[in-house]
Amino acid sequence: MNLKWSLGAVGLCVALSVTAQEAPADFTTQVPLSLSGEGPWYRLDLPLAVQLNARQTDLGDVRVFNAAGEVQAYSLAREQAQSRESLVVSDVKWFPLYDSASAREAVPSVRVQSNANGTLVEVQPSNQLKAGEAVLRGWLLDASAIKVPLQQLILDWTSEQDGFQRFSIEASDDLQHWQSWGEGQVARLSFADERVEQHEVGLPGQSARYLRLLWNAPQAAPVLTSAQLQSASSSYLPQPLVWSEPLAGSSTKAGEYTWQLPMGLSVEQLQIELSQANSLAPVTLSGRRESSLPWQTLSSGLLYRLMQNGQDVVQNQLQLPGHVVQQLKLTVDERGGGLGAQAPAVRYAVRSTQVVFLARGAGPYTLALGSATVKAASLPLSTLIPDDSPKRLATLGQAKVEGAAVMTSQASAVAPIVPGTHWKKIGLWAVLLLGVAGLAGMAFSLLRKPPVKS
Template identity: 70%
Template sequence: MGKLSVAVVGLCTTLFVWAQEAPADFTTQVPLSVSGNGPWYRLELPLAVQLSARQADLSDVRVFNAAGEPQAYALSRQSSQRTESRNVVDVKWFPLYAADTRETVPGVVLKATAEGTLLEVRPAAASQAGKQVLRGWVLDASAIKAPLQQLSLDWSREQDGFQRFSIEASDDLQHWESWGDGQVARLSFADQRVEQHDVGLPGQSARYLRLVWQGQAAPVLTSAKLMSATSSLSTPLVWSQPLTGTRLKAGEYSWQLPTGLSVERLRVELKQPNTLAPVTLSGRRESNQAWQPLSNALLYRLSQNGQDVVQDEVQLPGQVVTELKLQVDERGGGLGVEAPALRFAVRATQLVFLARGEPPFTLALGNASAKAANLPLSTLIPDYSAERLNTLGLARVAGEVAVTSPAVTAAVDTGSNWKKFGLWAVLLLGVAALGAMAYSLLRKPPVAR
């Protein structure tokens, strides 16, 4: 009976060893290099590598050491790093006047209180007071202490069309830093009114913003709002390569994504100048499901003041989709017979792993049956904090990505499954034999003395 017990235990041990995951169980293996302070390392997963996963939530991501042993890891995603709180504030605005629309930055005197609240903006010289070309506005954001995320403007109804301006930031009203360009619009199209009021800001703090219109007089503002955030730990967007689509019918196109993805933004190629296209975007996860509306937008590429003004992006809610469909109102001229090229953007994902054993380390992806094995960051790193994440060692893709043919992988998986079934069968037979032996021993009459 003792020998049988040892045999059964040995079979159990062998079973679990054989059933343990190995790099060969995944279709894609990516060599990694590490640098900096360990034993924890963080890796920003390239989008091309993420697309090798067979599961949208990256449940089939693993890291192995040189001996093929799996490493403990966590995924740092946008869902766990969302901005803590947002606040929208109406701010005061002050006009900037110049001699003409060619002057880049109007010469002005700006006065503020000791607390930083803006009191007055007036021409630098009295001779300029009579020049009434409105070139821009100064916004007073001195009461906002959090990083600025978005600007929202409204202006006089008499001034339709595009409004394009430069954005500069300052804390002392003397030194100004460029924050790029902004564009808002109010358009009438096919008995509809399309308005774009919001402009993204870089997520930095500033007491004052200066908006200067380029090559045209500024409109009369009726509202100016700034959205701020107390903390912004959101990871950046990463963009895909162009996708080729299919024309379903006139004004309707579809694109198949490589896998299910939480898409947050799209960029539609607008090849022809003077393109104007109101669009509706829909998505779905399975080909047999009904299309679900995701967003509406106005796409355009228009010539203005000798340059192209382009709006080719669509904001999405971040739902997981595998297929996208674009419907175009062709009263604007449409987007052509062929489906336009499409780029999509998703949030970058960081993988943090605890290095155990010897390098080199290998990232493995691509196993439709793998179960999620990632830990929470607070479990992987006992004294975890968001600040500490930036101090961890770095891991990077190093070398060629090895991809196994799905057909070969399927064959390997099938063989592995037969082995597992066989081992379980042997194990059950062993347990049954052990039980039968114990039963026979219990039924055997005691030996007379």
């Protein structure tokens, strides 16, 4: 009898452990979702403010529940930015764009000749310019040999022209229709017996056969000595960046500022607030996961906010390699005047995260996160959606966080955990202990039995 009871107790323990499932109450944060479009698969762009409620850096504690509290199958898309090893730098040909000194047109009128492959052969002004009238207004770059998205422009120019060089960037595939790609800025400065140079300009990660660079002020463009384009070598584009709200920092010594992030994050860009005009500061940025680890150098550069020709020229961003960090430290060379006694506010950028889930059962559906103990349950996208072609993914339904509501369970505000909160765990341990006690009692009774005489 004792043996049967013990085996039954052990079997019940196993059964309870198998059937015990995660519930929304096991997570500190629950967010209601609204669905639109055609299911049963839905795509959710996870807001950064919601993501910061996670307890695990890899977002292994993200779950989606239906109205009955049942876990939904899901896939987590958290692609990282392209590594430097997967980028290709290509030299490109450049052609000068001349115009008369008295011309008021924003774009010089040119005559272009190209071969059958679209490669530029010659670029000449449409009107014959007299000697002394020709002014170099910009440059036309031939990127027709590059078939992948353009990530960065790298320029070099004659050393006679120091200072800032600001220009507009336009892209075209036919030399007739041009699309604005924003503005670019490079610089060559002398500072404290040192030479500081900035040659790189970020591009939007799109493809184009030709780029047109037109200088704003001064009107005359510098003479280029080198033009290169950095392009992505893989077939996919990384997820876009999402920016945080301003984060306050602290300073314990002159020229050194630190910030504590809400959790470990793969930060790829950092924006430092430069509140004072005419600020100039060479800086080095370091990061680490926790206070017990040494600082690791992540980036360096020149931050400035200067007035040039009546315009506020600002460079306040640093590129980071995307390592997971929770603490940041900025060291400033104060020979440029520093950034003040108070730590400036910063905003950090990480790659956006998408949650794709298969809606099963009745809604409404809830996104839950915030548990340090649950195991990651994300499926590969190809497993979740058998036909995960780009065309199929484009037709997925959309899920959104309802308003800015974030519901936090009471368990998140209680520390330590109040006894009696996790009833499932307590029940399982009670059954297990009863089973062990039954086995011990059976063994003790067998030992006390007198030996059978033959």
